[in-house]
Amino acid sequence: MVQYNFKKITVVPPGKDFIDIILSRTQRQTPTVVHKGYAISRIRQFYMRKVRYSQQNFYEKLSTIIDEFPRLDDIHPFYGDLLHVLYNKDHYKLALGQINTARNIIAKISKDYLRLLKYGDSLYRCKCLKVAALGRMCTVVKRISPSLAYLEQIRQHMARLPSIDPNTRTVLICGYPNVGKSSFMNKVTRADVDVQPYAFTTKSLFVGHTDYKYLRYQVIDTPGILDRPFEDRNIIEMCSITALAHLRAAVLFFLDISGSCGYSIAQQAALFHSIKSLFMNKPLVIVCNKTDLQPLEGLSEDDMKLVMDMKAEAMKTITQAGDPNEEGVLLTMSTLTDDGVMAVKNAACERLLEQRVDVKMKSKKMVDCLNRFHVAVPKPRDNKERPICIPPAVLEARANAAAKEKKKLEKDFEQENGGAGVYSTSLKKHYILANDEWKEDILPEILDGHNVADFLDPDILERCEELEREEGLRLEEQAAQDAFEIDGHELTEEQKEILSQIRKKKALLIQEHRMKKRTAESRPIVPRKFDKDRKFTTKRMGRQLSSMGVDPSAAIARSKSRGRKRERSLSRAAADGDDMEVDGQQSNKKLRLRSRSRSKSRAPEEVIPGEGFKDSEQKKKAIKKAKDATRNRNKEARRGEADRVIPTLKPKHLFSGKRTLGKTSRR
Incomplete structure (x- = not known):
């Protein structure tokens, strides 16, 4: 355990800061208002309190410095000589002595001026005595400023000592x-x-x-x-x-x-x-x-x-x-x-x-303890050697005790049998049976009065695999019979030529696909508007179909049918002649509204079979009640610390009653 810790010594402020600390504390911690209309005893107590409070603060600060710095005569000689080598023991003691002298002088100044303040006959005279007392205290502290600076340097160096x-x-x-x-x-x-x-x-x-x-x-x-x-x-x-x-x-x-x-x-x-x-x-x-x-x-x-x-x-x-x-x-x-x-x-x-x-x-201390012990040494009665002999029963009992101490745990069994994830603890090992060999027997499963184990086939897995193979062969034969392959006996010469072109084209596409898979071109299909090479166009498809002898008009017309959907909707709206004007000058806005009316969604009050409502009025009432029930909950959910909500716009404790002294800053 470290006996000396110099890192805990309080910081020693410079002389000027020392004075500022004490005077500002006196100003903050003592009353500040006095009037010449007060009784003279009250005025005396006012200024005596300030002088006494300043003296106490000076005394406490200086006493802390004196007490926390180590005294070279009281600490271990190693630290005493080390501090003497580093800082010169005479200078060190002289600085602490000056601090102690200043503390006593400040106490004497306070005592003298408190005695004079008891007989002050006016506010002006009491105030002058207070100023003189504090001034003399500050002068004493200014005189010991070099000692304070020296002790602060020593404190910083001592804090760095090991x-x-x-x-x-x-x-x-x-x-x-x-x-x-x-x-x-x-x-x-x-x-x-x-x-x-x-x-x-x-x-x-x-x-x-x-x-x-x-x-x-x-x-x-x-x-x-x-x-x-x-x-x-x-x-x-x-x-x-x-x-x-x-x-x-x-x-x-x-x-x-x-x-x-x-x-x-x-x-x-x-x-x-x-x-x-x-x-x-x-x-x-x-x-x-x-x-x-x-x-x-x-x-x-x-x-x-x-x-x-x-x-x-x-x-x-x-x-x-x-x-x-x-x-x-x-x-x-x-x-x-x-x-x-x-x-x-x-x-x-x-x-x-x-x-x-x-x-x-x-x-x-050890000698006193040893004097309490007596070791008896027996005297030999003859010259016969008697070697140490441990009875066999004792050795056997010791071996049994060691075996009991080394009882195998479940963790040892786990390590011997493959470790965690491989070894599974047997839940039957602690069964109390007439014969231990019965513990691992399979429990019978009874179904309809029969033991299920009696009806299990040991070769059931192999037989299942044979059945699966046989079923697979049958499916292949059936697929071969149902397969239809186009041969050249039923086709004309023109159809045979078209068929050969289709097969060549199919082979080329497969080959191209395999090439793309092997290279970095294997990528998702992009829309045609991003097809920069224009490989897949209707014109090209028409040319290819024409070269094969197929009319491409049907396929191309079907691809354009998506663009006429809006025209059909407008023509149907125009066919409803009841709302159309005779001269045909109705606005395009009405036509668009009519065209959109076909895709209008269902009204919320419309009753769907299975919802449990009698009619749309009953559904309207249910929707209104649900909204009313959630309204208050939604309002309350917004009233929290993290929400930008002012719960009460005008708190009563801030906007009522008489405004007394010092309360204006509350608003």
Whole structure:
């Protein structure tokens, strides 16, 4: 659980905004109207309230700033030193001290002016005292404007700090710049630390999390450290030194044995010996990185000696920490090929876990618990060996219990027999019968006192297929007998020639159709007005029919008959001579009306047989009642939130009664 969360600190406003916030709130939250005709006690209370309210708001705002910023003496030493490195503890305390002083001065100003307002003898004097009190408060806040701006910058920077829990299981990575610390961090955690081929890419602490043996570990990537005096180190290096000094963590000291980082093994060994005091009482692992460029066995004798000296120092450190295990002190790894990455992580987590368990076992609380237990160890009575013997009955009972625990479920049967969709659960398996073999018997179906199964033919499917084949043969013979094929014995020479032309034309059409199906010309038939090639015209059809010896007039005349339909209707209307004028000068409008009257639809009140109405009057009444019944429903359906309807044009609460003060805006 993260103990410190600096992201929750309230924003610190600038001095000018601070004053505007307090004065506008005072104006909005206190009465604004006072007259010189009021009693003097009422006038005094009016202005005293304003002064007191402003002082309370200033006090609350400043108190929030003081309380929410962490106190360096009360928080964990790691955060205390980290804030000192980043912001200078003296400046930080001085800024908070000025805020506290301003709060007390504002309280004193309010107290003094409230005492003077008690004896104000006029509205003018009370108002002047109020203005003076608020002015002095605002002057105090203006004087601390630099401190407010400084604290706001600190708040913004603290909100960007990583959430590090100093008390949880932690793995700390340190070493020279550009030795592969951030690459290892990205491999073992889900953090996304920037990796570049130059020094000091990482300028602050980065936190990631990894799991080992179902426990969550906090991995911290620190900036690179250079081998130089403590006083010469910059803020970036001091962040790493602070983490090494105060966090109880497993330390991974990274060593670049290839020299590609820009620093030799001698320089890295010197850094190790200069900061080895920070490794005391902590699990330490020396990680030789970049073995893909330079294996550990290929180092020179001098470099190998330096590495072995570092290993010896690490052995002393882990011995002081109470860890007798000497394995895994010096490990090799390559973040480029992932060779040995998981081994390094597991070794660090295992060492840290063992150390934390040992510390808990040595604590006073654990000693008090162990004192309550007594383990009885029996003394041997002779030198005879008595091996462990488990009775056969116990083994058999254990095997039966295991078999009962591993009872097959319906899901197991389903997987064994083909899975879902293939296996069907038998509903008869739980039938209670005298013999289990009877469960899958087919139940008899009784019809007219007889068992239907006794009359079923096992070869019924084959016989049905034979009947179908026989019926198909008979149908083919009948079709062959009924088929009529034109032969050349009954036709004349002229008819034979026409028949041959028709057959040729039919063969050509079939061939053309097959060609269209094989190509992209297979498309729906379009109307003739879109027939650009004019393949299908009446003239062409007439020519083809004439070439065959057939009179085309009948076919062409029949196609034109559709266009004379209107003329026939007009001629029939003209034949009804009762309404026509003698001289034939009746308007075309009347002719059109008469022609349309033939297609007039049925009147709604006309009774159709089967509707259940006696006559058209009764049907009219029924239609009227149906309309009346739906009218109200239709009206109510329009009265909703989404409809553009004003239910009440003049609401009574807005258009009645006396208009009092402040009510005009309601209209």
